[in-house]
Amino acid sequence: MARQPKPISPNFFSASKEFVLTNGPGGTTFGNSVVDYQIHRRRDVRNLGSSLGYLLTLKQRIIIPNQNGYQAGPTSNTSYDDYPAILVNSVDLKVNNKGSIVLQRIFPRTLNSAVSTSQSSDINKTSSASQETSSGSSNTNVNTFGVALSGGFFGELPMGSLTLDYSHTWENSTFGSHSDSTGTGTMQGATAGDSMSVKDWSAYGFLDAAAVNPTWIWGQSYPWDVIQYNQTNGTTINLPNFVVDRLMNGSLVLPPSQLSLFGLDFTMTAGWLIDFPDGVTEDETIQLTHTTMSFTASHSLSSGNISATLQSQTAANAAQYSSGVLDLSIYSIIPLNGAGPGNGAAIGFTATPFTIAPTKPSDTFKILSPANTLQVTGSGFDSVMTSKFTANPKMIFTFKISDYNIEYALMLMHWIGENSGACKVNWTVNKKNSGTLFVDSPEGEGGQGNVSSIELRNLDFTSINFHDYLVIGTNTVEVEVTPVNPGIANEYTLFAATVGEA
Numbered sequence: 001m002a003r004q005p006k007p008i009s010p011n012f013f014s015a016s017k018e019f020v021l022t023n024g025p026g027g028t029t030f031g032n033s034v035v036d037y038q039i040h041r042r043r044d045v046r047n048l049g050s051s052l053g054y055l056l057t058l059k060q061r062i063i064i065p066n067q068n069g070y071q072a073g074p075t076s077n078t079s080y081d082d083y084p085a086i087l088v089n090s091v092d093l094k095v096n097n098k099g100s101i102v103l104q105r106i107f108p109r110t111l112n113s114a115v116s117t118s119q120s121s122d123i124n125k126t127s128s129a130s131q132e133t134s135s136g137s138s139n140t141n142v143n144t145f146g147v148a149l150s151g152g153f154f155g156e157l158p159m160g161s162l163t164l165d166y167s168h169t170w171e172n173s174t175f176g177s178h179s180d181s182t183g184t185g186t187m188q189g190a191t192a193g194d195s196m197s198v199k200d201w202s203a204y205g206f207l208d209a210a211a212v213n214p215t216w217i218w219g220q221s222y223p224w225d226v227i228q229y230n231q232t233n234g235t236t237i238n239l240p241n242f243v244v245d246r247l248m249n250g251s252l253v254l255p256p257s258q259l260s261l262f263g264l265d266f267t268m269t270a271g272w273l274i275d276f277p278d279g280v281t282e283d284e285t286i287q288l289t290h291t292t293m294s295f296t297a298s299h300s301l302s303s304g305n306i307s308a309t310l311q312s313q314t315a316a317n318a319a320q321y322s323s324g325v326l327d328l329s330i331y332s333i334i335p336l337n338g339a340g341p342g343n344g345a346a347i348g349f350t351a352t353p354f355t356i357a358p359t360k361p362s363d364t365f366k367i368l369s370p371a372n373t374l375q376v377t378g379s380g381f382d383s384v385m386t387s388k389f390t391a392n393p394k395m396i397f398t399f400k401i402s403d404y405n406i407e408y409a410l411m412l413m414h415w416i417g418e419n420s421g422a423c424k425v426n427w428t429v430n431k432k433n434s435g436t437l438f439v440d441s442p443e444g445e446g447g448q449g450n451v452s453s454i455e456l457r458n459l460d461f462t463s464i465n466f467h468d469y470l471v472i473g474t475n476t477v478e479v480e481v482t483p484v485n486p487g488i489a490n491e492y493t494l495f496a497a498t499v500g501e502a
Contacts, residue, residue, distance in 0.1 A: 012335050012400055012473070013039050015326055021064075021292055021319040030294050030317040031064040031264075037288070037323060041332035041372050044275060053275035054328045055104075056286065058268075062089060064294050065263035078253050079300030083260040085226045085310060086295035089268060090215040094287045097280040104271040106214045109205040200257035202227065203266075216268050220257050223247055226297055230310055237308040247299050247306045256297070274328070280356060283366065283377075288323040329355070330474070334372050335400040339408050339501045344371020345399065346498040349385040359383050361391040374399045374499055380481075386493045389483055393492060397477040399499050401470055408470065409502035410454040410477050415443040417491030422484040427454055429469040429477050438484070439492065450495075453502045 014036055021031040038057040043050060064084050093101055200222040207214055219227040223246030224239065231238045239247075247254050255261055276284050295316045299308040336343045347369045358365040358381045366377045380393030387393045397410060416423055422440035437452050444450070454477065457468045483490035 008335055013331055019321045023317040034061040039328055039331040056274055057271045061267045063265050070261050080255055081298040082296040083256050084264050085220050085297035087218040087264055088293040090291045092213050092289045096285050097276050099274055099276045101212050102273045103212050104273055106205050106270040108203045201259050214270050218266055220260055237310055239308055244306050253301050284328045285325045287325050291320045293318045333375055333400050335402045336373050339406050345369050345374040348496045389490050393481040395479045400474050407459055408456045408499055411498050412452050413450055413496040414439055414494045415441055415450045418442050420491040421488045423492045424482050424484055427477055427479045430475055433469040455502055
């Protein structure tokens with residue numbers, strides 16, 4: 001029976017960060033932002049081609065409390081001051097190696113209402129019959145503030161609607177059903193209904209001129225639409241009479257929206273396709289810079305009239321923060337599916353294409369296994385992965401695991417030159433456990449076919465070598481090769497490497 005692949009947690013590809021939003025460096029705190037970046041390696045075969053690139057997905061949650069707080073119980077307010085009224089959030093992307101970025105989707109785009117229509121009929125005197133068939137797919141993004149975004153996808157583009165909820169979930173599903181039924185009875189009737197729900201905040205999403213960097217604007221839309229009615233006479237906002245009627249009833253000052261009273265909790269998503277040209281010279285990286293602005297509003301009773309104010313661009317709280325430089329290839333490495341030969345971790349340095357190829361010992365190189373489960377970076381080699389020790393060869397092997405009960409070993413196929421002295425291979429696993437092995441056989445000689453094994457996990461409890469150097473998640477093995485006798489001619493060749501069974 002073929003071995004079934006294990007489900008892979010999305011956390012293996014995730015860079016998650018939390019930011020405290022402050023108004024400028026060292027300013028007052030006005031909220032928090034939680035950001036998750038999901039990075040996956042992809043092969044683009046469009047237009048009859050084949051090139052490697054990455055898919056980056058952003059999920060960002062922003063929490064802005066009402067700084068005044070909400071007091072339960074009876075009140076006698078004649079004003080509501082400095083409540084959240086507008087939230088602006090933008091993202092700016094920068095990649096190296098002359099990479100190209102294509103925005104795949106943003107969500108939400110523009111939403112502030114939901115409309116639903118239903119109709120059914122049944123006419124029957126002695127019997128009834130009904131048939132129902134349904135199929136489709138759905139994607140759901142439910143914001144914690146009480147708005148649920150639901151809909152399907154056409155390709156990668158979301159198509160959604162807005163309903164009321166009080167949870168925060170992400171869900172993808174498909175469905176299909178068909179039913180037939182018959183019955184007896186006497187009944188006749190017809191029903192029809194339409195309903196509309198307009199929420200008290202609206203969301204607007206738009207792009208820059210390059211169609212790469214998105215901006216979202218969230219604004220209170222009821223009782224006062226701060227996006228539409230923001231014209232000022234210099235000190236206060238000019239509001240239409242019907243909006244004034246929503247803010248006061250006689251001498252009673254009515255509150256803003258409940259979100260403004262309690263605070264905001266909004267979620268945004270976006271996805272990009274990132275491609276790099278052939279012959280990159282350094283690790284493929286990306287950096288995302290976020291800018292979040294929070295505007296407050298106030299309204300109060302003055303001389304029998306409502307006086308409303310809204311913060312300006314210069315007065316609003318503004319925070320700028322960055323993801324830092326994200327190494328796309330490291331985050332997108334796929335966890336090993338066991339230690340067998342089918343895990344895709346084998347690299348032949350003369351057969352597997354280099355991402356960054358070495359040409360001389362001072363050059364850095366990078367290569368990934370065909371299944372994207374093992375990455376090797378380093379320096380000290382020429383174009384055929386041979387070193388004459390003008391610089392000591394150094395390598396970093398990076399891979400991920402999701403299990404604790406499989407034994408792994410790093411295996412190196414390597415040899416010394418015909419007239420070379422022996423070489424010493426010093427290794428360190430996860431910057432903690434270390435050891436040394438020696439290579440003293442030329443090509444085609446020595447035991448095990450010139451293969452050396454570094455045991456990373458040995459689960460034999462009866463063995464004196466019982467150990468586990470690995471962690472669930474990302475693991476690194478750092479290797480440095482040095483000559484035993486530097487005073488003579490030395491030569492070392494690394495032909496292949498893999499992580500598998502010892």
